[in-house]
Amino acid sequence: MGVDRRNLRRVIGASAAVVTALQAGTAALALRTGRRDYADGVWGPGLAAVALTGAALGTGDRTRRWALAALTTAWAVRLESLMLRRLRGSDTEDERYTEFLEGDSTPRVLAKVFGTQAAAQLLVSAPLQLAAASTLPRSARRWLVPAGVTVAVAGAVVEAVADRQKSAYAQRDRDERPDVLDTGLWGVSRHPNYLGDSIMWDGVWLAGAASAPGGWLVAAPAAMTYFLVYATGAKRTEDRMGDRPAYQDYQQRVPFFFPGT
Template sequence: MSYPTSAFAAGLPWAGGAVLLVLAVTFVVARIAGKHSVIDTAWGLLFVAVAVATFVHSDGYGCTPRRWLLLVLPLLWGLRLAWHIGRRTVGKPEDPRYEKLLAKAKGNPDLYALRNVYLLQGVLAFLIAAPIHVGAYEAGPLGVVGWLGVAVWLLGVAFEAIGDAQLQRFRDDPANKGRIMDVGLWRYTRHPNYFGDACVWWGIFLVTASDWPGVLTIPAPILMTLLLTKGSGARILEAHMAGRPGWAEYAARTSGFFPLPPKRP
């Protein structure tokens, strides 16, 4: 069966509209809360919106198990991430990253944030969600590659959720104030949550890559991985942590991304 290109193309505006709706609501909430770091909570919700809109529009097309997976996998990941970030940041002031960014604004800082934060993240989410856009209309069976993708997604969610929970418990203990988190999953990688995030999107890609033309969406997980390692993820966080006592020793013995046994002194 040939790929329904017309239906796929017709579904893209629906997915884009869903992203814009989430961004608009987030911007209003941010204005009310007085901080633009609210967009961090909405990051996962952007993918939830794409998954729901694409699932609805692709009704009558594609492989049913794949369609459901491309709805459920982003939905569970996005809602968990939004809940975690929202719970962690509620009641706190503006994130220093956004304060530094908005200090560059010439003119209205809200419009500057809308253009350079909200719309930028919306475009990135829309591009990274390419496996969802494409895979929902693929008619071929999942096969081994598709189920391997589910396994990789499960690994990613586990790493991300466990790493976040371990870090939160560490921070909640007053005895750890000023210390570097180096236990649990954080003993094997400096960023278990980012590694898990990357696995989630490589897993979703594999679900789509099990049929043609899903393999062509490989730039999406590559882009997500680059964002996590070289973009706004690990690079900025490590620059922020570099001055803390014990960080240099921790970084020297601990893998930067892929989980590996700690290096001996």
């Protein structure tokens, strides 16, 4: 009972190889086309690839590893559809990347974007890798699996609903839509899509924590939340929108991330 260390090393090695291959392929395309923002398009697929690799090669609890793989893949497919739509909808690189990488050499770009993202994917997916090579205890702790899956599904639903509400808002005529989207989930959190994403990965960690060592991997969901809030998501949106009077009013009325705070 516990972790099959030999199998875990195999899962980790294979996961690292898959992530490296995906990042290298995306980097080659990005540098050739001058669209380094293509990195956004490999985030979801990379995490899904790790989940599927672990499910296929792991010797841990079969139900848990395939349930997490299915959940992660479904999450990644939906996210990828949004990313591809955004990337295809523009002929120029996202200004965030242009500003972030201004003056950088090719090796530095590879390290700052694709190397960093590969490391982040392996960190965030650590509970998936451990779960793939771990059995479940016979104690009540095993109930963390259905609890974690339930939390993850709830988070994925929140994220999907928030994105759909945002899309519906964006499609309305400019003259008819309000200056700020502050209804639905956007009326309880200024960033409900990122909040749902964070909850999704909290659930993945919780399911992995059913096997005793998994509880120590709390840095994985914490890292995902950090990325969503500070690195690529919520704070950047706040900086971009913060000088608009309607958004300043929105900031006064609606919590930043967690409802009720």
